[in-house]
Amino acid sequence: EEARIDHHRLLRTGLPEVIYAAGKTPAQTANIFATMAATGTAVLATRATQAHYEAVAALTPTAVYQATARCITQQPTQHSAPKGHIAVLCAGTSDLPVAEEAAVTAELFACKVTRLYDVGVAGLPRLLAVRPQLMEADCVIVCAGMEGALPSVVGGLVAVPVIAVPTSVGYGASFGGTSALLGMLNSCSPNVTVVNIDNGFGAAYTATMIARATHPR
Amino acid sequence: EEARIDHHRLLRTGLPEVIYAAGKTPAQTANIFATMAATGTAVLATRATQAHYEAVAALTPTAVYQATARCITQQPTQHSAPKGHIAVLCAGTSDLPVAEEAAVTAELFACKVTRLYDVGVAGLPRLLAVRPQLMEADCVIVCAGMEGALPSVVGGLVAVPVIAVPTSVGYGASFGGTSALLGMLNSCSPNVTVVNIDNGFGAAYTATMIARATHPR
Amino acid sequence: EEARIDHHRLLRTGLPEVIYAAGKTPAQTANIFATMAATGTAVLATRATQAHYEAVAALTPTAVYQATARCITQQPTQHSAPKGHIAVLCAGTSDLPVAEEAAVTAELFACKVTRLYDVGVAGLPRLLAVRPQLMEADCVIVCAGMEGALPSVVGGLVAVPVIAVPTSVGYGASFGGTSALLGMLNSCSPNVTVVNIDNGFGAAYTATMIARATHPR
Amino acid sequence: EEARIDHHRLLRTGLPEVIYAAGKTPAQTANIFATMAATGTAVLATRATQAHYEAVAALTPTAVYQATARCITQQPTQHSAPKGHIAVLCAGTSDLPVAEEAAVTAELFACKVTRLYDVGVAGLPRLLAVRPQLMEADCVIVCAGMEGALPSVVGGLVAVPVIAVPTSVGYGASFGGTSALLGMLNSCSPNVTVVNIDNGFGAAYTATMIARATHPR
Amino acid sequence: EEARIDHHRLLRTGLPEVIYAAGKTPAQTANIFATMAATGTAVLATRATQAHYEAVAALTPTAVYQATARCITQQPTQHSAPKGHIAVLCAGTSDLPVAEEAAVTAELFACKVTRLYDVGVAGLPRLLAVRPQLMEADCVIVCAGMEGALPSVVGGLVAVPVIAVPTSVGYGASFGGTSALLGMLNSCSPNVTVVNIDNGFGAAYTATMIARATHPR
Amino acid sequence: EEARIDHHRLLRTGLPEVIYAAGKTPAQTANIFATMAATGTAVLATRATQAHYEAVAALTPTAVYQATARCITQQPTQHSAPKGHIAVLCAGTSDLPVAEEAAVTAELFACKVTRLYDVGVAGLPRLLAVRPQLMEADCVIVCAGMEGALPSVVGGLVAVPVIAVPTSVGYGASFGGTSALLGMLNSCSPNVTVVNIDNGFGAAYTATMIARATHPR
Amino acid sequence: EEARIDHHRLLRTGLPEVIYAAGKTPAQTANIFATMAATGTAVLATRATQAHYEAVAALTPTAVYQATARCITQQPTQHSAPKGHIAVLCAGTSDLPVAEEAAVTAELFACKVTRLYDVGVAGLPRLLAVRPQLMEADCVIVCAGMEGALPSVVGGLVAVPVIAVPTSVGYGASFGGTSALLGMLNSCSPNVTVVNIDNGFGAAYTATMIARATHPR
Amino acid sequence: EEARIDHHRLLRTGLPEVIYAAGKTPAQTANIFATMAATGTAVLATRATQAHYEAVAALTPTAVYQATARCITQQPTQHSAPKGHIAVLCAGTSDLPVAEEAAVTAELFACKVTRLYDVGVAGLPRLLAVRPQLMEADCVIVCAGMEGALPSVVGGLVAVPVIAVPTSVGYGASFGGTSALLGMLNSCSPNVTVVNIDNGFGAAYTATMIARATHPR
């Protein structure tokens, strides 16, 4: 058997397993998606192409493709009211695919999302202008490429955890997002933790856990 | 003026600024420590040597030195009951200084800490034996050097955020903790976020925020 | 002469030379394959494309293409009963090409293979469920990308050598399998040795030597 | 002959050669220093220890040691009025040696210097408070370690060139200042150029050229 | 809103924001370009393809595409006489796209540009031959790939700042321009500062600031 | 409790846990050593200094210190006849500490060891001269620093697994053993697997397993 | 003017300038080639594609394309008898393009070349078999990818300089030839010097100088 | 036996083996030195400390210690007239130990040496002034740290091979000589080959071979 779905994860961790489509054929993805959808949970496939979506939709017609986020989503059969609230920031327009992967993931797991995009540190007034909205979130996700300076600045403005997502936006000495990653790991704001380059999904998974814990009812 | 203390941080973020003693002389450290202690907040100096402590104690006699954690602490004048509960794990005995830096930080900020040490993945029964204690925490900090595999395994066992702290324990291709760091950033457990190598302090700062939010009263 | 086949290797080392097709034209590959097949030994070409196979099959019609493993194989004229038994594990579905390269290599060299796939450490029950099968192998090959944590966990469960194969599965800070490689080199399980990224072939070559030595008859 | 002093540099570039003491014995340093002092120009030895200074002072008693900056200076015989004005910023107290190397260099070359220290981005109000002073400089030098985010923020506030100096302040994934260096090279503020890690001297040399050109008389 | 144009930059820094087209769709680029053109400033889009240009020209017919430089430019409505003078050098013919990005940027911002191309250090007479032209510039930009040695040699010949631009020209151990970048950061000419690999735009932005300051009227 | 000894390892894997003294105080090491010695198994502490040994000997007077190998050993109460035979090679005299760590480990675990030292590839006759002894081993350990070429040559001469141990011998571009490590991972001899830099212990642990399996009685 | 041909190089160094086609358009390449051919010297364009060749041949019909070597050559008008003798070795068949670039370069510059291919160290008898031919060369070029061990072994067999050329042959931890490069730089054979990855041309240029000097008449 | 001296090397390669003292005790070094001296050849120990020298001198009183070069030398019993001539250049005074290791090695092997020190590219007139002496050498060794630009410039001036030796002189992004090494490997002068960082010995060994071949009588 090639794939063993970890159905117990929902029980163990409160959130279901998620399909990483990048290394899978459309057929494999569609089969796993359908198997999970049959259990009634929310289903999410990340890094999905249009070809993945077509195969998924053939078996699970209610599935939806969110192109910018590169995600296929299926709502759970039991809809729950949003619990908790996160803000997703990004430094520039090119960071959108990563920011949207985060936003779509959190929304599927019933978390309210405020999007605050193109607020990079080279034009500080843009960030200061959105500060009131920022202050309402239970957890903040900050996506940035190039020098990755935004999470440090945001970390100094808010009283909640900041999850930093380095993006592969940049060229030359950005080394595919490595420079942003290193900057974030060395942040002098102590409420910043970091995930892998372009991993909007992982940031949102953890942010959702935090936001839910903040609003337990 | 060489140092500008960020007294507003407590207001902005709910936790006070912390002194990083590594780059400071004992005299500089002692002065900043005393200035902060005078305001009545909890005061913490990390990466402090015995020499730092002696200078601090001369000005602030109530300060305490925690040698394994390399921390100088001063309790706040207004003691608050613990709010929230974290677990601090480490893979091997050599990870203790980092784990203790995390534990001491969280305790100073009024968070209950359960220590679960030497539970590395090469001897899995040791980890499975402490699972019940693990399940009670609002957030889990996992310190590990060498291959840094422990956070992925822990992440699959709990329903709360896991903050992974790579340690500089190891030799050769551990590259001063870089291999553990990279392993943690690539964790296939999506509830794992990561801080800098040996940064027990930062992990505890964020974990405390999460634990507090989970127990708002 | 562009290619000098090392026919003595079978005598020196007990196993024949193997063709690395990646750097060769289909014509070059087919010629070397046919020359070796004429001696009656098992012939193996790794990293072979469909185009390589078509050229090979024209000269050696009994050759077989194993697509997932990207291998062309030719059975030896003198079939020998399997001698020894290895297990091939992988962490996720995306590691299959590497795991299959290992499995196909070992089978061609007359070694029994048990495949145990998609047993990554984030869902530990999956690994613990296959433990009985794992215990029967004379040598275990473990393929994993991302953080590469699986060999350390497996190494602590078995009493035989574990050969770890880092795979290039992952993105961002996986750096094409480098993070998995580093994790495996730093394994705290002392029965783990490591081969190059994606080198399923080399792992199986050594594993076959170990399994054969364990069952000398 | 072991050392060839480039006396023509003053003619070619308007500023004299400077002695890098780190790789030289006290005796070598003292001899070169005395030879240059005899010509009446400003003389500067960087990365100098107390031992270097003692050897220098024996031959050139008017030389002065600036300990924090690790510089030995000798005023030129023909004093010139300051021409131009630079600001030197640093993110934290530990960046002082680098910031002072820059400040001392610029002052020796007759440039007015405003020091603005400990204004890191995690506590933004501190930077915004010194903005008026910042706006008066002809060129700004920004020294920062860890994530090196400060130059990007400053670059967006001023209308003059910003020279970013990464410092080796930090630990773990700061890799001796490499993370700060990479962040600065990827700055999204286009008026930022970068020098080597800890190279306060080079930053000041260029800043002085710019400030002088701005105030040609 | 996906894009927030930083219109205040012109006021804060004296030069307008610039569009980095690499991460944007033609439609996005065209919209931002038109919005900025409507204000009457000079508009520049860097890293633009022919497809970007066609979308821009549809909305802003006066825009011009400079193919070698990969730039789309729009002259400001108020033309100003050139102020200041820079020289742009490159080591070999393959560095042209980067050198032209620098030259086009500076010319759009009303700075006179002298191009001195293919003057690499392996054939020193070529560089020495252009020395008189070099001496007239207020600031020199030097683009070089491979070993990146040219800025050090130029830095020793001129009395103005040299901005070094490493290019991604080379193969093997050039590592996409990293070797040139490292060489430039370690330059023993103290008037050399450095920008990101292939960042002709950033070099010209700063050089223009310097040249303008040198000729304030 | 700071240390949890994995007493079950002997049952699970056939070989006891081993103490890595590098990160432990003499007192910690001595306590763990004595606890293990009390069970009657072979006890090994690697990376031990003279100070570690003195603390150990105070509690366990029968313990022996092997200075070149930096190991403290305690024979098991039940002596078993050697089972299996390995060869330990090294390229140069400076590799001795690593080679001896391997040899001492294997001998403690009752494996016969043939030492073949200073047989680097730049003087090939030295290696060819020891070929007969090499051919008798069940498994070969090859320690080499600098370019790490020896395992590839040895791998082509023998019919058993070769475990390559890169050593940190060298300077400059040896990068602390990294170049040797990379060479070994890329070996074109397919019977070569690799362990961490300087990890003679791990190589011997696996080699012992292989040699034992080859001589099961 | 975009290209400045360094016609003086032939006078300064005894060998003409050579065209690196990789960064040039076919038209640029053809123009430079024709200009040089008009002077009567040998002309060489390396890294040339079929498209480059077609453009060159249109202007210089006597030019020849050597496909494996990726070189376009034009014999000098004054043919000179071969002077000196080099051997070109390579470890495997995949190294041929680099080895041929070296061989074609040396032959164009009137040096006799003996090709000894596919003699990698994993099958040592192949190398020992060609030893007599090896001993006749004035200089030896050794091309190898993967672990790059061949130059060290050859260096110990001959009494002339060995120029090592790392090739980008390999995968995973070969990092595009970096591992072979590092191995060669750390060679324990002191007659080995190294050029850039895949730089067969540079190796042959220097080898030709050495061979010529050895046979001055 | 711990050390096997490769006495055949003199026969195979025309030059004797050399002792690398860095990894050896004084006693080991002295024994090997004495054994070699007894054969009457020239004996050289590199990277030797004063302690090494004292042990050597006790057994071989005619041995000489050259402190800057860190070499112990013993003249051969049969003195031969110098054959061939090399030039050793270095960029700055701090490169002297490496340059002297090269010079002392070549002189011991009966090669005439011209030292041309402190001629770095930032002050070009210094290099151009020594050009006549440079032109007389059969081979040129160029030692440089920091950006390592000197070999490219020298390579363009001479008609003989240039052996480039990167030195570990520098700080920050020099990464212990790595930046100089990379610069040299990417040299656009095709007569440049490279050895390991600080390896003056290896450069001189090859240069001596070249100079000898040029003057065969």
Ligand SMILES: Nc1ncnc2c1ncn2[C@@H]1O[C@H](COP(=O)(O)O)[C@@H](O)[C@H]1O
């Ligand atoms: N975009 C993503 N980045 C990182 N991990 C992911 C992503 N999407 C899904 N995953 C994780 O990948 C695992 C599935 O891997 P696999 O078994 O190969 O399908 C799940 O445990 C997910 O938590």
Ligand SMILES: Nc1ncnc2c1ncn2[C@@H]1O[C@H](COP(=O)(O)O)[C@@H](O)[C@H]1O
């Ligand atoms: N070629 C370039 N390289 C680096 N930065 C650039 C380049 N072109 C434009 N920029 C900067 O990128 C920013 C725009 O980024 P964005 O908001 O993503 O469009 C502006 O602040 C520019 O200063």
Ligand SMILES: Nc1ncnc2c1ncn2[C@@H]1O[C@H](COP(=O)(O)O)[C@@H](O)[C@H]1O
């Ligand atoms: N020299 C060594 N290199 C690598 N691993 C070792 C070494 N010595 C002991 N070990 C392993 O380290 C583990 C003990 O680590 P700890 O719990 O920190 O004492 C054991 O599982 C051993 O297998």
Ligand SMILES: Nc1ncnc2c1ncn2[C@@H]1O[C@H](COP(=O)(O)O)[C@@H](O)[C@H]1O
């Ligand atoms: N400074 C040096 N750098 C590199 N290799 C050296 C050096 N000195 C001696 N060697 C080489 O090191 C080898 C001796 O190594 P060993 O057997 O460890 O003494 C000889 O073959 C020398 O050619």
Ligand SMILES: [Mg+2]
């Ligand atoms: Mg923007």
Ligand SMILES: [Mg+2]
């Ligand atoms: Mg332990």
Ligand SMILES: [Mg+2]
């Ligand atoms: Mg799975």
Ligand SMILES: [Mg+2]
């Ligand atoms: Mg501060």
Ligand SMILES: [Mg+2]
């Ligand atoms: Mg050219």
Ligand SMILES: [Mg+2]
């Ligand atoms: Mg030796």
Ligand SMILES: [Mg+2]
């Ligand atoms: Mg072959």
Ligand SMILES: [Mg+2]
């Ligand atoms: Mg000098």
